[in-house]
Amino acid sequence: MHFTGVGFALLIGIVSAGFAGGVELKDVLSEVKEGDTVTGREIYVNTCIRCHGIDGKGAQGIKLVPPPADLSSPAVQGRLDGTLFKRIHEGKPNTAMGAWKHSLSDDEIWDVLAYVRTLGAGSDVQP
Ligand code: HEC
Incomplete structure (x- = not known):
């Protein structure tokens, strides 16, 4: 699904940015709306x-x-x-x-x- 692909790529970007900043994965995921x-x-x-x-x-x-x-x-x-x-x-x-x-x-x-x-x-x- 095209939308999901974009969303997923975005999520990966946010998650890796979160890791770089030392933020826990679960914290990042709960913010993503x-x-x-x-x-x-x-x-x-x-x-x-x-x-x-x-x-x-x-x-x-x-x-x-x-x-x-x-x-x-x-x-x-x-x-x-x-x-x-x-x-x-x-x-x-x-x-x-x-x-x-x-x-x-x-x-x-x-x-x-x-x-x-x-x-x-x-x-x-x-x-
Ligand atoms: C009965 C007609 C009607 C329906 C049904 C309606 N709208 Fe609206 N909507 C309007 C009018 C009229 C405005 C402009 C209000 C103004 O002048 O700012 C508006 C404005 C908006 C705005 C604000 C845009 C801005 O200026 O920032 C958004 C967002 C919006 N509508 C989304 C929706 C969504 C999503 C739905 C369905 C859940 C919806 N509308 C259903 C009539 C309607």
Whole structure:
């Protein structure tokens, strides 16, 4: 699986960096929070696509004020994982972006966020 390969290579990198710094392997592994893009895609299709569209650029024919954020844009992709996690978790008051913490677990939010990362223009991950 392509995603897993990338994730694994990343993990090895982090783990070896951790060893260089004298950090225990178990400590490093407990810090790694990598969402699963396959589960994330399922969640995205079921819950986010109707506003954000299949490519993250916004669904066709939807008229919201303000409009859904373009999830593939550098503005969104440039944000830290923690920032995006919080936006999905808490939503944004006075917009159509609801707080997903009521219907998605933290793990599910990490998964859908991992999928949102694949929508970025600079991403080399194929859909
Ligand atoms: C009912 C429509 C709707 C649905 C469903 C929806 N969103 Fe949104 N989303 C919005 C709107 C509108 C905004 C823009 C809010 C603003 O103006 O900042 C937004 C903003 C966001 C942002 C913030 C982007 C930024 O500016 O940093 C993220 C991330 C996001 N949505 C992810 C998701 C994910 C993931 C899901 C599915 C779990 C989802 N959205 C479902 C309407 C929606």
